[in-house]
Amino acid sequence: MELLAQQLITGIATGGIYACMALAVVMIYQAIHHLNFAQGEMAMFSTFIAWQMLAWGVPYWLVIPLTVVVSFAGGVAIERLVIRPLGDAPVLSHIVVFIGLFAIINSLAGFIWDFTIKPFPSPFGEGSQFGGLISNHQIGMIAVTMTVLVMLFLFFQYTRVGLAMRAAAENPASARLVGIRVGWMIALGWGMAAAIGAVAGILIAPIVFLEPNMMLSILLYGFAGAVLGGLTSPTGAVFGGFMVGIIENLAGTYIPEIGGELKLPIALFLIVTVLVFKPTGLFGRTVVQRV
Amino acid sequence: MSANTTTTADGQAPAKQGVSLPQPAAATSNAKIMRTAGVILLAIGIAAPFLSGNFLIFQLTMMMIYAIAILGLNILTGINGQFSLGHGAFYAVGAYTAAIMMDQFGIGYLWTLPVAGIICFVVGFLFGLPALRLEGVYLALATFALAVVTPQLFKLSPFEHWTSGVMGIVISKPDAPFGLPLNPDQWLYFLTFAIGLLAYVCARNLVGSRTGRALMAIRDNPIAAGSMGVNTPLFKSLAFGVSALYTGVAGALGAIVVQYISPDSFTFTLSVALVVGLVVGGVGWLPGALFGGAFIMFVPNIAEELSKGLSGAVYGLIMILMMYAIPTGLGGLLKAALTALSKRSMNR
Incomplete structure (x- = not known):
């Protein structure tokens, strides 16, 4: 029973990270209808920026907001400089550009901070609560992801800009007609996705350790979460992310054949199964196409 | 592989725009240019291994192997319109089939190629069945997951007896048969060259056949098809199977040429490289595979020479700039150039 509870909590904690990544993926997907394969690398780079600031002796409570702001600016810059000039290029060209971005960011991080694995301190310190049931870092992870998600929900539901962003994603032509600057809304979406990714990166780095390739598997779990919840639904993506975290941990613990080494194929299995049986995900809406 | 005749896409151009009269004449002149280019390429291909060192021969062989794999991907993506970011998985299956047959059973390397092809056809056909329900980004996503997971699948303990796990399998290099005066590198080059040529002719005939037309009809409008x-x-799954067959044969050849495989030879970088090669060469243009293969074989080396530490960044930058400059790949560029050329010769 205690093992179950422990695994559930671990699942929820890592699930929060996947939820953040899934949300970042869905935000960009809604804005430009392409999957950002470089999302994980963007988050990894942000985490390195945070690590660098910590190494310079900047206090932790200042590092997180600074990293988020820098990442936001970076996300907007990537949209403006790289993605926007592509316009309506075919899907494959977009994929190649994302692959190019992936290579550039990965190689830059390796060049600046080299490819050795670095420990990353937890902002919440060591130690655990409730007799070792849950570590301080896990409590922090759950709290921070929850806060981020609630804030995003409030932003999209109750602010003017949030409404404009939703309108721009839903129907760009009509949104433009009522005076929304759709182009900047897309850039804003990229910035926010980068910022969410930065938070996810900082939270997961103490667990997986910091290195340029750390986010590839996390991104895959994020994709799995996004697909499970539905690529068209931010709420679904968040739910899907948590589900993937829980499924990953429980399957790894209770199915002996799976163990640690098979955890990643679970993501593949989940993605294919969900897509085959419910292609729109649990919360996505069906897109009706006119012939 | 070498562009020794007109491509189907070019051959069909007059049928599509048969309104203007001088078009067929232009198409013949285009065909002539293409045929000349093909013959020159063929000659260079035969002469190359006698003029270059062993390492360059190895690189050229790998380039052709990648081209065969990209040709397979082109049948799936360019002709049938299905995306795959996970073709490295089929390449890996082909490579492991060849390596296990040679290592465990001592079967001759030539026999491993058809077996790898058949196994990959079956695996690809089976993967194509669930893929039927997926379109566009969703298929890209599922195959991306396949690409990321592939090395882990080959590390699994149940298969360790066959795959030697993380250790990998070492293969010895075959010598030239019948006492041919070739060193092993040259022999493998010509073997790959012949298989590549065969693969290209088969692909061209497939695309020109009834089946090929069905595949293209599905790409252009599945409902109308x-x-x-x-x-x-059936045809979509078949396209997946045939595409996997090509990639699997390439994988088997790759294993024989490199002489070593391990799960980490087939990371998602390989799958991604194949897609990059496809797009750079030109989606739907079969000879483009050769250029795509050249791109993914040589451009990373060029990038490394430009900057050692930042080679990945340079490579990524070249990729992005290519997409801005020629979004339809070299095939699209060539087609546009030929159209412009024939227009000018008509006006004269």
Whole structure:
């Protein structure tokens, strides 16, 4: 029973990270209808920026907001400089550009901070609560992801800009007609996705350790979460992310054949199964196409 | 592989725009240019291994192997319109089939190629069945997951007896048969060259056949194709199977040429490289595979020479700039150039 509870909590904690990544993926997907394969690398780079600031002796409570702001600016810059000039290029060209971005960011991080694995301190310190049931870092992870998600929900539901962003994603032509600057809304979406990714990166780095390739598997779990919840639904993506975290941990613990080494194929299995049986995900809406 | 004749896409151009009269003449002149280019390429291909050192021969062989794999991907993506970011998985299956047959059973390397092809055809056909329900980004996503997971699948303990796990399998290099005066590198080059040529001719004939037309009809409008009597699910799965067959044969050849495989030879970088090669060469243009293969074989080396530490960044930058400059790949560029050329010769 205690093992179950422990695994559930671990699942929820890592699930929060996947939820953040899934949300970042869905935000960009809604804005430009392409999957950002470089999302994980963007988050990894942000985490390195945070690590660098910590190494310079900047206090932790200042590092997180600074990293988020820098990442936001970076996300907007990537949209403006790289993605926007592509316009309506075919899907494959977009994929190649994302692959190019992936290579550039990965190689830059390796060049600046080299490819050795670095420990990353937890902002919440060591130690655990409730007799070792849950570590301080896990409590922090759950709290921070929850806060981020609630804030995003409030932003999209109750602010003017949030409404404009939703309108721009839903129907760009009509949104433009009522005076929304759709182009900047897309850039804003990229910035926010980068910022969410930065938070996810900082939270997961103490667990997986910091290195340029750390986010590839996390991104895959994020994709799995996004697909499970539905690529068209931010709420679904968040739910899907948590589900993937829980499924990953429980399957790894209770199915002996799976163990640690098979955890990643679970993501593949989940993605294919969900897509085959419910292609729109649990919360996505069906897109009706006119012939 | 070498562009020794007109491509189907070019051959069909007059049929599509048969309104203007001088078009067929222009098409013949285009065909002539293409045929000349093909013959020159063929000659260079035969002469190359006698003029270059062993390492360059190895690189050229790998380039052709990648080209065969990209050709397979082109049949799936360019001709049938299905995306795959996970073709490295089929390449890996082909490579492991060859390596296990040679290492465990001592079977001759030539026999491993058809077996790898058949196994990959079956695996690809089976993967194509669930893929039937997926379109566009969703298929890209599922195959991306396949690409990321592939090395882990080959590390699994149940298969360790066959795959030697993380250790990998070492293969010895075959010598030239019948006492041919070639060193092993040259022999493998010509073997790959012949298989590549065969693969290209087969692909071209497939695309020109009834089946090829069905595949293209599905790409252009699946619903219309279905109502014309094309068995859409069967042909889509078949396209996956054939595509995997090509990639699997390439994988088997790759294993023989490199002489070593391990799960980490087939990371998602390989799958991604194949897609990059496809797009750079030109989606739907079969000879483009050769250029795509050259791109993914040589451009990373060029990038490394430009900057050692930042080679990945330089490579990524070249990729992005290529997409801005020629979004339809080299094939699209060539087609546009030929059209412009024939227009000018007509006006004269």
